[in-house]
Amino acid sequence: MFYQLYEMNHAAMQPARLYADAVRMFYTNPLNPISHTSWGRSVAATAELFERTTRRYGKPIFGLDKTVVDWKSVEVTEKTVWSRPFCNLLRFERAVPAGRRADPKLLIVAPMSGHYATLLRGTVEAMLPYADVHITDWVDARMVPLADGSFDLDDYIDYIIDMLHALGPDTHVMAVCQPSVPVLAAVALMETRGDPFVPSTMTLMGGPIDTRRNPTAVNLLAEEKGIDWFRDNVVMRAPWPVPGFGREVYPGFLQLSGFMSMNLDRHIIAHKDFFMHLVKHDGDNAEKHRDFYDEYLAVMDLTAEFYLQTVDTVFVRHALPKGEMTHRGTRIDPSDIRNVALFTVEGENDDISGLGQTKAAHDLCPNIPADKKAHYMQPAVGHYGVFNGSRFRSEIVPRIVDFITSYGRQNRVAVKPKLVRVAKR
Incomplete structure (x- = not known):
């Protein structure tokens, strides 16, 4: 009502x-x-x-029709290359010369936290000169008819795995903020299953991997209120006459x-x-x-089931760092990750994901060789500056580009390192 x-x-x-x-x-x-x-x-x-x-502000457009590759201006065409009811995968196809050595395939997983994927327009624009960029374009839940079913955190993880399969081997994945947890979970599941389409590198930026570390106001609110409060106070039904009329959403x-x-x-x-x-x-x-x-x-809007499951799993129970997070009944074990290089990025003044929350991924992934792990803390930026702005372009992008070009499939070690099991926290 x-x-x-x-x-x-x-x-x-x-x-x-x-x-x-x-x-x-x-x-x-x-x-x-x-x-x-x-x-x-x-x-x-x-x-x-x-x-x-x-x-009411409508969904913005990316509007990226040109970029610079090898010091030359080239046309960019936005294409949908994969589609499901709650997400489209967009590719920014660059008109590079035929026969030119292929750039790394990059999957940017945009946050599904209230804003559209275009919030990462600057992120995409900054990476276009160096990579074949794809991005998740999440669909407004109020625009999805009830007949298309539900969408929760387990579905989100399935979508990420399906997209990595669609893009093929030697893909690099970048998660910005909220997706850091489901991306890490998806990669862990793929490694557990021996999936050949596991990404070459995983870059996590300003994400809430372990919100017990340096908790922010957002983290403390979730712990204080508990999941029942969110279910009773912020979940509503999409109004008439939108296509998703009657769907339970977080507006x-x-x-x-x-x-x-x-x-x-x-x-x-x-x-x-x-x-x-x-x-x-x-x-x-x-x-x-x-x-x-x-x-x-x-x-x-977000689907209520996705929102509530995310709040409960990530912010209330801290299930991933405690070793208690599951996907359709299967426990997610990040210590199974051993072939994917890991790069984490944080902002010094981040008031959404506090310092140390993203870096916690390194402790959860002890079987990634030390020389395939890196962490960077960007001074003097808040949450938005981790993935946008002048410091992002000048300080963070070169480090990401260097990392993903260093750990393509051709650079993987032939022998898998010995596994070390991490005790539940």
């Missing part, structure tokens, strides 16, 4: 948004002399700020509210500055604000 009321409120505001947009257009029209005055720009800025803070607007409340003062200041940029006719800074919030405020 609450979700339906939210939808009705949004619909009721539509006339006011249309009026505000008309006011903005009137007071920004260059033929209107008032638009050239401070007062006219203030009215237009007020109208735009109202419209932007009350609208994206609730996730967004949580993120924004963590740094509410910053968002208020950002919108105040945006207003002043508009009044002062500072178009460049105003456009930067629009670009960021067009992406940040675009959110998607």
